[in-house]
Amino acid sequence: MAALSGFKAEIALSPTGSWASTGLTVIIKMFIPLTRSKKYPKKNPSHKLIVLLVALTCENTGAEQSQIPVFSTSTFSLIGEAKYPDNFSHYDYVNPNAPKGGTLNLAELGTYDTLNQFNSKGRAAYGLYWVYDRLMTRSADEPFTLYPLLARQLHYPASFKWVTFDLHEHARFHDGKPLTADDVVFSFDLLKQQGSPLARNNLRDVISATANTPYKVTFHLGEDAGKKALAAIAFQPVFPKHIWKNQPFNVALTLPPVGSGPMKVSAVKLGQSITYERVKNYWGGELASRKGLYNFDRIHVNYYRNLQTAREAFKIGQVDISYVFDAKAWHEQFTFDATRKKQVIKETLPFLRPPGMKGLVFNTRRSLFQDRRVREALLHLYDFQWINQHLMHGHAQRTRSFFAHTPMMATGLPSAAELALLQPYQQTLPACFFTTVPALPDSNGSGCDRASKSKAIALLAQAGWRLSNGKMAHEITGKPFTFTILADSFEAERLIMPFRKALASIGIQVKIQTLDISQYRNRIKTFDFDMVSWCFFHSPFLGAEQANSWSSQAADERHSNNLAGVKHPAIDALVNRLRQPLSYDDMVTTGRALDRLLLWGIYMIPQWHSEKVHVAYWQHIERPKTGRPFYPILESMWESSH
Structure with missing residues (x-):
């Protein structure tokens, strides 16, 4: 071990949590600054932890050394370095001290007939993504990075042949049950076998998942998998195994689902409306990736037959916010009394996402x-x-x-x-x-x-x-x-x-x-x-x-x-x-x-x-004026106290 002099060494488990049968695995930790290309200049003077895995294998013919670089980090970036450092406190585009409370009323068009958006059976209700947390989450002001949510850290080799996630041990489903690696493995199997075509396609290059410990899970990727496959895994939602193991997944769901996210379904009028309630004891409320978000106690979504009816509902205050992508409608229909009296705020903001x-x-x-x-x-x-x-x-x-x-x-x-x-x-x-x-x-x-x-x-x-x-x-x-x-x-x-x-x-x-x-x-x-x-x-x-x-x-x-x-x-x-x-x-x-x-x-x-988005909202709704999100984020808004 003389070659390791000067480094702090730790004995490490293999990705599946067992000792390698051929010898000893040693992890050497060192801080190395990651450089960025001129195309993607470094935005934060931070360093990433690179973990160098040195496998010392002993065989009858003698000792053979091989080095496999393994990265251990709390963020995952497809390109360059993450905008936010590991110890960031909140996103730039939120108000971390936003008050909680009130009700946000939204409009959606048509109808819905299922509360499961992860299969292809029917049209899912709007907002169900608030119900389920994912292993990692995206920010709304950079396109290439995932930040910690259910997973607090991930480890993966440079070959991307596997990835291990360390889960937050205090993560809970809405019914109070702990969220564990078994739930993650179950969710992966469910989506890969019975999910929508998009879900199955995104996970096609992932071979299997293993629960190493109650709070550590490893995914094994195919030979041709790369960074994007790893990102697809990280963005996977997690379902409660104790509920879904006893009911079919590939059918329409009409009962409120149980998730681990910041909102839960509190009332359903199938096809007409759905109401979400903020989870008061939400396990992840203090995470940096959740600070300043999901501030309303209730979000009520009412369904309208067509866009014109929804806009009329907005004009009389039954709907709180309206996004408008039709320039003619913006100039001709949003000139009613409340806009002239400044009771409704009108803003034209940059739309910073690629338009598709x-x-x-x-x-x-x-x-x-x-x-x-x-x-x-x-x-x-x-x-x-x-x-x-x-x-x-x-x-x-x-x-x-x-x-x-x-x-x-x-x-x-x-x-x-x-x-x-x-x-x-x-x-x-x-x-x-x-x-x-x-x-x-x-x-x-x-x-x-x-x-x-x-x-x-x-x-x-x-x-x-x-x-x-x-x-x-x-x-x-x-x-x-x-x-x-x-x-x-x-x-x-x-x-x-x-x-x-x-x-x-x-x-x-x-x-x-x-x-x-x-x-x-x-x-x-x-x-x-x-x-x-x-x-x-x-x-x-x-x-x-x-x-x-x-x-x-x-x-x-x-x-x-x-x-x-x-x-x-x-x-x-x-x-x-x-x-x-x-x-x-x-x-x-x-x-x-x-x-x-x-x-x-x-x-x-x-x-x-359009490179702009028009948004109108009643004056009791406030939004942050900091940062540059791709578009005005509903989840960052709150109800004004005045």
Whole structure:
């Protein structure tokens, strides 16, 4: 042990909690400053604890030494260093001394029929994520880091082949029972076997979980797993085994669930309203990741048939806060007496999250939309410039990437690194794909762009469609070109109307079917639509979750997020690559190649996003004015004492 002179050594257990049969395992602890790249400069002058695991193995042939670096920390960052140091007291965007009490009244649209949001059975009630704590939690002002919650510390090797979490021993479920490693293992097995497609997909690269001790649990990851798989484990909710072991998980739940989070369900009118009550003796109330959050004693969520009804309820004080993403509505509907008298506070704040991709999705399972030339023709008829100017006060920006405002946004021609990923699939892509910069067609903003119409008609002709006597029909079958667009509100219908008019001008007949939100979501998740408006949100660090939106397997799996029915071997290869332990630069390159393929495929007509969020709230509600959260956080607000 002379080589260990000068270090404090401790005898350590293996990840599974037993002694290695071949010899002795020794942990040497030392403080080493973690450096950051220029792209992600260091934000806090803190150090992380690096644990170097030295395995001294003794065999008959002699002693053999191998070194395996193991990291031990209370935070987990996908990129660089966490914003907040290990000993932080609270997030910047909260008031740690916010008073507790009062009731927050919220509005939600449509209805709900289950209190289990982790399977695919029905539409879950809003707010259920307040009920369940997770091993680790995110902050709302940085995209890449997880902070302690149920787990106070984690340990993992540089290979990411396993991760061990040390649990808080005082964590409790709402019924007072202790939360232990057995509950964590049970929850993992439940989600992996019976969870939603997204949950199962996120955990696909996790092989097993083991309860080492009552408050230590180890997950074993597959060969191709990486940081993102570890993050998916850390963000796993934990269910009480003593309750769920005796009841089915993959059915709709109508009784209040038992969790370990800061709120619990106190009243349910199934489909109409749900009320949450602050847990007075919440076990995690003093954690830094919970300070200043969940300040209302009650949160009551009432369900309204449509958005207009919900806004009327807000105007008369039955709803306390309203987020508004429609610029026209913000300027025209939020000018009532209470706003003029300053009884309702109006704010326009920056929206700092990547916007995702909002647009009109083609269901390529329908024969009508299987020809890319047809999809491209309809893309040319979407006049964003006119819609923005006349219906949105000119405040919207066209979304031109599935990963807008992130490094994964495809720009210019494919880089050499992208080409290396795409060239194996060169036979499935046209030559122009490799020589064309991703771009959307722009109109002249007149609402009647002749050049756009001519281009659309020419593309349709190539695909076998002919315009005759004002009707677009297939030249062989004579079948007219007709389809239906689903909308979830009259406001959405209003924004689709100009597109329908443009289609009608070249003989395409479109019906807009407006449904309540529950019917709308059910039709979408069962792929029962021709075209639908949808938004694909994505993590700024892409991983296994992308398969749920773009893989061939997800295209055939009801309730997945592959609404368009995307099936392409190159896309499958890229989403599978995102499961692997990639460096950040490799992930960015893969994301750019994926973005390029999705844009080229024209699986949807990109619409718009806003870099601001409008929020109105009654004056008895207060919010913190510190920090820069991605958007105004409900959980950080409180009821004013004056």
